[in-house]
Amino acid sequence: METLRERKKQRTRDALLRTALELFVTQGYEHTTVDEIAARVDVSQRTFFRYFAGKEDAAxxxxxxxxxxxxxxxxxxxxxxxxxxxxxxxxxxxxxxxxxxxxxxxxxxxxxxxxxxxxxxxxxxxxxxxxxxxxxxxxxxxxxxxxxxxxxxxxxxxxxxxxxxxxxxxxxxxxxxxxxxxxxxxxxxxxxxxxxxxxxxAGNWRAGGTRPHPAAAPSTPA
Amino acid sequence: METLRERKKQRTRDALLRTALELFVTQGYEHTTVDEIAARVDVSQRTFFRYFAGKEDAAxxxxxxxxxxxxxxxxxxxxxxxxxxxxxxxxxxxxxxxxxxxxxxxxxxxxxxxxxxxxxxxxxxxxxxxxxxxxxxxxxxxxxxxxxxxxxxxxxxxxxxxxxxxxxxxxxxxxxxxxxxxxxxxxxxxxxxxxxxxxxxAGNWRAGGTRPHPAAAPSTPA
DNA sequence: TGTCAACTGTCAGAGGCTGTCACTAGCCTC
DNA sequence: GAGGCTAGTGACAGCCTCTGACAGTTGACA
CATH class of the missing domain: 1.10.357.10 (Tetracycline Repressor, domain 2)
Incomplete structure (x- = not known):
């Protein structure tokens, strides 16, 4: 962390990001407005858009x-x-x-x-x-x-x-x-x-009574 | 085509669709507004949204x-x-x-x-x-x-x-x-x-002809 | 012809996003 | 350490997509 200015910026971005994600996962992406995120972090909506290109960008x-x-x-x-x-x-x-x-x-x-x-x-x-x-x-x-x-x-x-x-x-x-x-x-x-x-x-799944379902069982790999 | 009402609707939808596509391909999707499409067809913007869920839907x-x-x-x-x-x-x-x-x-x-x-x-x-x-x-x-x-x-x-x-x-x-x-x-x-x-x-593209890694290779059928 | 239902326009408003402008606060130089 | 410089911010206005509500109009049908 360099200057005070940079630390402040970092803190704002961090708060916006976490708040946004927290709101997205709890109440849904569509039901979360940018105004809401900004309000929680106590910055203006304009500031959110200075840190992220949009809601999607934050997600x-x-x-x-x-x-x-x-x-x-x-x-x-x-x-x-x-x-x-x-x-x-x-x-x-x-x-x-x-x-x-x-x-x-x-x-x-x-x-x-x-x-x-x-x-x-x-x-x-x-x-x-x-x-x-x-x-x-x-x-x-x-x-x-x-x-x-x-x-x-x-x-x-x-x-x-x-x-x-x-x-x-x-x-x-x-x-x-x-x-x-x-x-x-x-x-x-x-x-x-x-x-x-x-x-x-490869080929026909039904042919050959050999392996009816070699599928779903995942073998733990190396 | 059944009733006059249905014919009218069909004509409106058709006009909106063609106008939208025409504008999209000529001046770009993002630079085309719904207002513009509606204006050309001479209907209200609201009507566009009654026929299409949104710009994307028309596209x-x-x-x-x-x-x-x-x-x-x-x-x-x-x-x-x-x-x-x-x-x-x-x-x-x-x-x-x-x-x-x-x-x-x-x-x-x-x-x-x-x-x-x-x-x-x-x-x-x-x-x-x-x-x-x-x-x-x-x-x-x-x-x-x-x-x-x-x-x-x-x-x-x-x-x-x-x-x-x-x-x-x-x-x-x-x-x-x-x-x-x-x-x-x-x-x-x-x-x-x-x-x-x-x-x-299948395998190594650089090696000529041979197939060092036959593992995941499917045999492409006709 | 009159009633009903379908279709439309108008208006209002939410929400995402952008431009502008003025102001504050950190930074940097002298 | 005072003053200028500038990055960062808030406030405001505005565009665009999309939706709800309400009222007016026009075709359908008895």
Whole structure:
């Protein structure tokens, strides 16, 4: 913390953020007005908009951290790994280390409730999907560079990333509506779903009495 | 067309829709106000909101048709096909028959420009992704029923549909920014991308021919 | 033709968001 | 350490989307 001015600013931003998230998760995003948030922090509505581009921007403050965290993880993967391996290990690593990256801004518990709130609020859910699309575009470029291909002529980078992202989203969706809403649970769910993509895509599920339902049982991964 | 009243209503809705789309594609979605649309049709702003839930609703009028068209196509696939086959043939069929399904509402050319406008407008792009997520949920249930599995315990239906949808989206994205913006082009692009998913997922792109990581690789069916 | 219901316009207002302007408080220099 | 500078803020006005309420108009139908 540098000057007094900066400390004051930081405190205001922090108060606005926490108050906003707290109100969003308790009484719902749509039923929370900017006036209300500003009033609780005892600043003018105008000031809220000086710190956040809008209500939505406040809601996505923490998710933004996890996105950056994930992108950084991908960037750090050793180049020998196949694209799919690199992506898989990146998400896994991210889920392992995200908690402490968040804790310095807001309590992890508040983050988890925010996450669920986003998933349950149509307007925010849509915004989230768009953000993910943007993140995927960035990651596709990283993968393309690693592999030494041109993302504008070779569709493979965008394809792997998009397919991988789709699986992640199905896992996260399941997670957000389920009961065990812990970071351990999402790790297992993600690993399990990634293992099941192959079988799910390959051929006929009904054929062969061998494996009627090889599905739902998640095997705890390494 | 039945009564005079119904004809009048239809004419108003039609005028509002076309005027809205025309303005959206020419001067941009964000720079078009509801007041402006209403003024051109010479109705009150309030009337616009009686016909459309909002600006966004008007923008998605035609895309809604194509979504329904696609879902119907999936529903009609013969049950012997594998899930992936059914999905692939459904999109292909949809693109073959969508033009005439649209033409009775708005000119196909206007639809195509609207499509591009949605893809280029962040707010609409987000809404589009959310709509697709909802459509995918519906299709996953259709697939689950065909295959006789429970979508709430078996993740495979949602996985195939999500992965398939991801590929489609990459193809459509490429289409929307490319030069050849015809329905023929999107058909070829879709087919091509679907064929490339397998190779893209499988192993190491740099190593020639061999497949060091056969793990998650699905065998792309016809 | 008169009644009823549907459709519309007008008005008022909430809520998100932006521009402007003046004022205060921290910062920095002399 | 006094005064100038500027970042940060509040107050106000205004635009735009969207909704509710009420009254007027116009087609439907007996």
């Amino acid at each position: 996505f403050f923490v998710p933004r951290l996890t996105e950056e965290h994930y992108v950084e993880a991908v960037r750090r993967r050793p180049p020998e790994e196949t694209p799919l391996d690199a992506l898989r290990r990146s998400v896994m690593d991210s889920w392992d280390t995200i908690e402490q990256a968040i804790e310095s801004y807001v309590p992890v518990e508040l983050f988890l409730r925010t996450y669920k709130m986003i998933e349950a609020t149509p307007a925010l859910f849509a915004a989230r999907l768009r953000r993910q699309a943007e993140t995927e575009e960035e990651i596709a470029r990283i993968i393309a560079e690693r592999e030494g291909v041109d993302p504008d002529t070779d569709p493979r980078p965008r394809l792997v990333v998009a397919v991988f992202g789709a699986v992640i989203r199905v896992a996260e969706r399941h997670w957000s509506v389920g009961e065990d809403f812990s970071t351990t649970a999402i790790r297992e769910l993600t690993a399990s779903y990634l293992d099941q993509v192959g079988p799910a895509l | 998605f009028f035609v895309p809604r048709l194509t979504e329904e068209h696609y879902v119907e196509a999936v529903r009609r696939r013969p049950p012997e096909e594998t899930p992936l086959d059914a999905l692939r043939r459904s999109v292909m069929d949809s693109w073959d028959t969508i033009e005439q399904a649209i033409e009775s509402y708005v000119p196909v050319e206007l639809f195509l420009r609207t499509y591009k406008m949605i893809e280029a407008t962040p707010a609409l792009f987000a809404a589009r992704l959310r709509r697709q997520a909802e459509t995918e949920e519906e299709i996953a249930r259709i697939i689950a029923e065909r295959e006789g599995v429970d979508p709430d315990t078996d993740p495979r239906p949602r996985l195939v549909v999500a992965v398939f949808g991801a590929v489609i989206r990459v193809a459509e994205r490429h289409w929307s920014v490319g030069e050849d913006f015809s329905t023929t082009a999107i058909r070829e692009l879709t087919a091509s991308y679907l064929d490339q998913v397998g190779p893209a997922l």
